[in-house]
Amino acid sequence: MxxxxxxxxxxxxxxxxxxxxxxxxxxxxxxPLEMTPASGVYDLSRGExxxxxxxxxAPEAYTLKITPRKAVVKAxxxxxxxxxxxxxxxxxxxxGGALQCCEISDEPRFAWRGLLLDCARHFYTVEQxxxxxxxxxxxxLNRFHWHLTDDHGWRIEIKKHPRLVEVGAFGDVGSHSVPxxxxxxxxxxxxxxxxxxxxxxxxxxxxxxxxxxxxxxxPGHMTSALAAYPQLGCTGGxxxxxxxxxxxxxxxxxxxxxxxxxxxxxxxxxxxxxxxPLFPGEYFHIGGDECVPDRWNACPKCRxxxxxxxxxxxxxxxxxxLQNYFTRRVQKMLQERGRKIIGWDEILDGELEDxxxxxxxxxxxxxxxxxxxxxxxxxxxxxxCYLDFRQSDDLEHEPIALNGTVSVDSVxxxxxxxxxxxxxxxxxxxxxxxxxxxVVSTQEYLEYMLLPRLAALSExxxxxxxxxxxxxxxxxxxxxxxxxxxxxxxxAKHLWGIxxxxxxxxxxx
Ligand code: ACM
Ligand code: ZN
Numbered sequence: 001m002x003x004x005x006x007x008x009x010x011x012x013x014x015x016x017x018x019x020x021x022x023x024x025x026x027x028x029x030x031x032p033l034e035m036t037p038a039s040g041v042y043d044l045s046r047g048e049x050x051x052x053x054x055x056x057x058a059p060e061a062y063t064l065k066i067t068p069r070k071a072v073v074k075a076x077x078x079x080x081x082x083x084x085x086x087x088x089x090x091x092x093x094x095x096g097g098a099l100q101c102c103e104i105s106d107e108p109r110f111a112w113r114g115l116l117l118d119c120a121r122h123f124y125t126v127e128q129x130x131x132x133x134x135x136x137x138x139x140x141l142n143r144f145h146w147h148l149t150d151d152h153g154w155r156i157e158i159k160k161h162p163r164l165v166e167v168g169a170f171g172d173v174g175s176h177s178v179p180x181x182x183x184x185x186x187x188x189x190x191x192x193x194x195x196x197x198x199x200x201x202x203x204x205x206x207x208x209x210x211x212x213x214x215x216x217x218x219p220g221h222m223t224s225a226l227a228a229y230p231q232l233g234c235t236g237g238x239x240x241x242x243x244x245x246x247x248x249x250x251x252x253x254x255x256x257x258x259x260x261x262x263x264x265x266x267x268x269x270x271x272x273x274x275x276x277p278l279f280p281g282e283y284f285h286i287g288g289d290e291c292v293p294d295r296w297n298a299c300p301k302c303r304x305x306x307x308x309x310x311x312x313x314x315x316x317x318x319x320x321x322l323q324n325y326f327t328r329r330v331q332k333m334l335q336e337r338g339r340k341i342i343g344w345d346e347i348l349d350g351e352l353e354d355x356x357x358x359x360x361x362x363x364x365x366x367x368x369x370x371x372x373x374x375x376x377x378x379x380x381x382x383x384x385c386y387l388d389f390r391q392s393d394d395l396e397h398e399p400i401a402l403n404g405t406v407s408v409d410s411v412x413x414x415x416x417x418x419x420x421x422x423x424x425x426x427x428x429x430x431x432x433x434x435x436x437x438x439v440v441s442t443q444e445y446l447e448y449m450l451l452p453r454l455a456a457l458s459e460x461x462x463x464x465x466x467x468x469x470x471x472x473x474x475x476x477x478x479x480x481x482x483x484x485x486x487x488x489x490x491x492a493k494h495l496w497g498i499x500x501x502x503x504x505x506x507x508x509x
Pocket of ligand 1: 289290
C-alpha cells in the first residue's frame with residue numbers, strides 16, 4: 001500500500017521550533033535504533049512526505065529518508081506510521097517549515113511500553129486523560145493502564161450495578177486532608193466516567209496507537225464498591241468510601257470482597273460483561289495487590305471456603321490461598337470471554353493457568369519469578385518506575401509526594417533484563433511507569449511528575465541498550481524542554497538545576 005500526503009498539517013502544527021537548525025545532531029527521544037544525520041533540510045512548503053506500508057517490515061518498525069529533494073517514510077503497519085510521524089515532529093526545524101535531513105531506521109526494544117494513571121484516588125476528566133495520552137504518544141508509548149477503581153473511588157459506570165458510581169464515586173469531600181498549599185488548579189476527589197466517556201478515551205487512544213487496559217482492582221482495594229454493595233464484604237458493612245489521606249501515606253482500605261460468598265462471582269461476571277465491549281484489547285488487569293488478610297482470617301464464610309475447597313499448603317498463608325482461589329476463578333471467567341489476565345505480582349502466590357501476565361512492582365523479583373515459571377511479565381519496579389515518588393531528596397523544595405525518590409536518572413538507568421537468563425528474558429514483554437495519584441491531585445502536578453521522567457522511561461522501553469546514553473539524552477532534553485514550553489506543559493527542571501512547581505521554583509545551590 002502506498003499513499004502520499006500533502007504537506008502534513010499535523011507535523012506543521014506540532015513542530016518544535018528549533019530555529020537553530022542543528023545539522024549534526026538529532027534530538028530524538030526515544031533515540032532511534034539507527035540514525036544518520038545529514039546536512040541540509042527538506043523544505044515542506046514545496047514538497048510532500050511519502051508514506052509507504054511495507055508488510056515485510058516488523059509491524060512497529062519504520063524508516064525515514066529525508067534529503068533536500070525528498071522525504072520518504074516506510075513503515076511495517078499503521079503503528080509504524082504513527083511512530084514515524086512522532087519522529088518527524090522531532091526533526092522539524094525552521095519554525096515548522098522544514099525537516100532536518102537524515103536517515104533513520106527504527107523499531108522498539110519492548111512490545112509493552114506502558115503508563116498507569118490512577119484516576120481513582122483523584123479524578124481526572126476525559127480532557128485531562130487525553131492530554132496524558134498525547135504526551136504518551138509523543139514518546140511512542142503504546143499501553144495506557146487505566147486504574148479505574150480503588151478504595152477511594154469507583155470511576156466506571158456499570159449499568160447493572162448503578163450504585164457503584166452513585167455511591168462509590170463520591171466520598172466525604174469535606175474530610176480530605178489539605179493538599180500541598182503550593183498546588184494550583186482544581187482538585188477532583190469525585191466523579192466517574194460514563195460508558196460514553198470511556199468509549200471516547202479508548203477511541204482517542206486508538207487514534208494515537210495506544211491500547212487501553214482497564215484495571216478493576218480486586219479482591220482488595222474494594223472499599224468503594226463495598227460502600228455501594230456491603231453484602232459483598234466479609235462483615236456486611238456498613239462501609240465508607242476511603243478518603244485520600246495524603247500527603248505522606250496511602251489510605252489503604254482493609255476491606256476485601258468476601259471469598260466465601262458466591263455472589264461476588266456473579267457480580268464480577270456482570271462487570272466483565274459491561275467492561276469488555278468498551279475495551280477491545282486482549283488484556284484485563286485484575287489488580288490483586290495489597291489484600292489485607294484480617295477480614296478473611298476472621299470470616300466464617302471465608303474459613304468455610306478454605307475447608308470446602310481443601311485449600312491448604314505449608315507454603316502459603318490462608319489469605320494467599322483464598323486470593324489464589326479467587327484469581328483462578330476470575331482467570332477462568334476471562335478465558336471464557338477470550339481475554340487474558342494481568343495482575344500485580346501478588347497473584348504469583350499460588351498456581352495460575354497458562355497465559356497470565358505479571359506486573360512486577362515490589363522490585364524485580366516478581367517479574368523474574370514469573371519469567372522463570374514461563375509466564376509473561378511487565379517490569380514496573382517501584383525504585384525506577386513509580387512516578388508518584390518525589391524527584392529529589394530535597395524535602396523542603398519538592399512538592400509533597402510519597403516517601404522515596406525516583407530521580408530522572410534512576411528512571412533512565414533502569415535495565416529491565418539485568419540478572420535474567422536469556423530464556424527468562426524472552427518473557428519480559430515490557431516496562432511501565434506508574435503514576436499513582438494519592439497525592440498527585442492537579443493537572444500541573446501531574447505534568448510535573450510526568451515530564452521529563454516519561455521521556456527517560458521511553459528510552460528504557462524503546463531503545464536498544466547500546467543506544468542509551470545519559471549525556472545524549474540530557475542534551476536532547478534541551479530541545480524537548482522547548483517543546484514542553486511551546487505546548488504549555490508543566491515540567492520538572494531538575495536537569496537544569498531547579499526544583500519545584502511553577503511559582504515555587506528553587507535554584508539548586
Ligand atoms: C501497587 O503499587 N500497589 C501496585
Ligand atoms: Zn469473607
